[in-house]
Amino acid sequence: MTADAEGLVVASHGRHCVVESSDGARRICHPRGKKAQAVVGDRVLWRMPAPGQGDEGTVERVLPRRNLFYRQDEVRSKSFAANLDQVLVLVAAEPVFSESQLTRALIAAEAAGIPALIALNKSDLVEPFTRAWERLWPYRHMGGDGDAAHHYRVLPLSLTESGEVDRQALMPLLRARTTLVLGPSGAGKSTLVNLLVPGAAAQTGEISQALNSGRHTTTSTQLYWIDAGRRTALIDSPGFQEFGLRHLAPTDLARCMPDIAAHAGECRFYNCTHLHEPGCAVMAHVGDARGAQAVSPQRHRIYGELFAELSQSRY
Ligand SMILES: Nc1nc2c(ncn2[C@@H]2O[C@H](COP(=O)(O)OP(=O)(O)OP(=O)(O)O)[C@@H](O)[C@H]2O)c(=O)[nH]1
Numbered sequence: 001m002t003a004d005a006e007g008l009v010v011a012s013h014g015r016h017c018v019v020e021s022s023d024g025a026r027r028i029c030h031p032r033g034k035k036a037q038a039v040v041g042d043r044v045l046w047r048m049p050a051p052g053q054g055d056e057g058t059v060e061r062v063l064p065r066r067n068l069f070y071r072q073d074e075v076r077s078k079s080f081a082a083n084l085d086q087v088l089v090l091v092a093a094e095p096v097f098s099e100s101q102l103t104r105a106l107i108a109a110e111a112a113g114i115p116a117l118i119a120l121n122k123s124d125l126v127e128p129f130t131r132a133w134e135r136l137w138p139y140r141h142m143g144g145d146g147d148a149a150h151h152y153r154v155l156p157l158s159l160t161e162s163g164e165v166d167r168q169a170l171m172p173l174l175r176a177r178t179t180l181v182l183g184p185s186g187a188g189k190s191t192l193v194n195l196l197v198p199g200a201a202a203q204t205g206e207i208s209q210a211l212n213s214g215r216h217t218t219t220s221t222q223l224y225w226i227d228a229g230r231r232t233a234l235i236d237s238p239g240f241q242e243f244g245l246r247h248l249a250p251t252d253l254a255r256c257m258p259d260i261a262a263h264a265g266e267c268r269f270y271n272c273t274h275l276h277e278p279g280c281a282v283m284a285h286v287g288d289a290r291g292a293q294a295v296s297p298q299r300h301r302i303y304g305e306l307f308a309e310l311s312q313s314r315y
Pocket residue numbers: 121122123124125157158159160161183184185186187188189190191192
């Protein structure tokens with residue numbers, strides 16, 4: 001019996017996926033049973049088809065994951081990607097981004113133990129950019145002063161106007177890592193992928209061709225290599241809009257919001273919800289006063305909304 005080969009899942013669509021071997025060859029694989037359901041970024045053991053059984057393989061087993069980034073909505077859970085080094089949330093000056101969506105993505109990253117970066121695109125749109133940069137004040141300062149203390153790195157970009165400069169700023173942060181890129185429609189995700197991934201269109205074409213065989217034309221989540229040595233990867237995933245956090249309990253929220261977590265241990269009641277209790281250290285820090293230890297009123301409002309959302313009965 002031949003040993004199963006190890007491979008990396010570089011695209012997924014429905015139940016089947018595309019597995020890349022160490023020599024770079026890609027092949028469609030189907031999971032052998034529920035336990036072999038893989039997501040992009042998974043390392044898997046896979047097997048060639050038996051002679052005469054076509055050219056699609058089977059995923060025999062998903063190897064243990066370092067982490068799993070996912071969202072979960074009311075009805076079904078939807079996995080995004082596994083084994084990530086970081087998440088890059090790309091928003092733009094225009095269209096105006098939703099701070100609630102941004103926060104949801106950051107909470108999901110935090111819950112999975114994955115560091116997050118934020119990029120604000122379209123700095124050439126001066127006035128909207130100034131407003132958006134200002135809205136990101138809490139994110140730019142959270143954790144303390146100085147680049148090392150900041151909880152989130154926030155980068156200004158202008159992908160269509162200064163792509164080369166942006167590439168130089170981004171590459172040191174991306175090199176030799178696997179980065180999941182998330183962002184609302186229109187923020188510039190395609191522009192970013194095309195800037196950083198030589199032949200992105202070709203890689204996509206190859207994959208849709210592979211997945212095509214009359215059944216599927218688009219892939220949902222996809223991994224691109226930035227470098228020829230295949231060490232630096234970007235994972236592009238749609239679905240920022242309906243970003244559910246149903247996999248979290250309301251009481252998980254505080255530890256996943258670093259500005260709130262910083263004070264949550266100092267409240268009078270150990271089971272403080274930070275919404276109305278006397279002696280709440282979190283609420284004592286909510287205000288317009290700016291400071292690395294402050295909790296912005298917007299962030300506290302979003303926390304309250306999410307707390308209510310996650311407190312509704314589950315089904
Ligand atoms: N002014 C300006 N426009 C930009 C910049 N980057 C991207 N755009 C434009 O913004 C629009 C959206 O960019 P895309 O890269 O298609 O955005 P996307 O996030 O992939 O959007 P979807 O395809 O809808 O998911 C395009 O018209 C881009 O040309 C920028 O730095 N400045």
